[in-house]
Amino acid sequence: MARFDLTDREWAILEPLLPGYGKRGGRWRDHRQVINGICWVKRTGAPWADMPARYGPYQTAYDRFRKWAQDGTWARIRAQVIALAQAEDDIDWDAQADSTIVRAHQHAAGARKGGSSKDSQARQGLGRSRGGLTTKVHVICDGRGRSLATRVTPGQASDTRQLVGLLDRVAVLGPSGGRPRKRPDSLTADKAYSSKANRAALRARKVKALIPERSDQKANRARKGSSGGRPPSFDPAAYRKRNQVERGFNRRKHWRGLATRYDKRIDSYQATLDLAETLDWLRATPDRSP
Known part of the structure; x- marks a missing residue:
């Protein structure tokens, strides 16, 4: 097994979640081999x-990476893996943004698709500033820094205006299906998210706000x-735990294909x-195998 390859445990969880190989054409190359190649490219x-x-x-x-980016396969797999964690009661619902x-x-x-270069x-999800082209990744994570919802915008997008949209993207299915859970117990964020609109949105959802x-x-x-x-209201002691979202960013930025954006299309970067x-x-997630 090479450095960035899936372990046997990871593959055992992922394999049932992947699409079939299809019936048209010749023999499809093994999904595990292809995903390992995709991981190598995105990690390096x-x-x-x-x-x-x-x-x-x-x-x-x-x-295969582009096909699954366009048809939503990567997003579906991610949602199903989070649902497995929910089934194990392994999500800390004291969220952070x-x-x-x-x-x-x-x-x-x-990447052009009609309109001016600026509109394209x-x-x-690209913004231009003095430093050049930038993208901003907005995240709501659980209390252990694992992402519950992600949104990609141009780099100059305001943080405070993205919070409600991020909250709307939180939807974790339970073990028996039914309605997904969309409400964290609390949400911790820095001063950039302090606004009347955000606090009102959190109150309406009955989410405790920990925002200075x-x-x-x-x-x-x-x-x-x-x-x-x-x-x-504000609890300084609880706010000190906000470093988990930063730790989550640090883990994901070990992927050089995320730390620097090389993808032209926003759906490819979101798929990464x-x-x-x-x-x-x-x-x-701890290994619970016997």
Whole structure:
């Protein structure tokens, strides 16, 4: 087994979740071999053509990666692995939210599909600033830093405006199916997420907010006197546990294909996130085999 290959335990969990091999054409190359090749490319950040021959033709790995990115297979596998963790009661529902900036390589630019270059970049989750092209990854994770919901935007996107959309993406199926769980017990986030709209959205969902108030908001409330209302509740001791979301980012940025964006299409970059997060869930979950 090579450095980035799936272990036998990981493959035993993933294999039943994968699509069939199909009936048209010749014999399909083994899914495990192809996924190992995809992991090698995304972990190293190397071009597809440099994929080692032991994983088969690089075009096969690329085609399967793109096919599963477009039809949502990677996202479905990730959701099913999280559902398995929920069935084991292995999710810490004291959630955390944050974002990270990812520098986009020059090869990530150029995906055009009508409209101006600026519009095309925005649709592909690319923003331009003094530092060049950037992408921002917004995440809500569980209390152990494992992603529950992810959103990719252009790099200049405001954190505070993404929180409600992220909350709407949290949906974890239970062991017996039925309605998915969409509500964490609490949500910890930094001052960038402090706004009336976000606090109201969390209250409406009955989610305890652990978000410090910004200094300008404190001053504005003080100026209004009694009409400014009471300060929001805040637990400094619980807030200290917020480092788990940062640890989750650090684990996933070991994947050089995530730490620097090489993918032109936003669905390919999201699929890379889905794959990395799937393996993060598998590797952070204790082995309960006899």
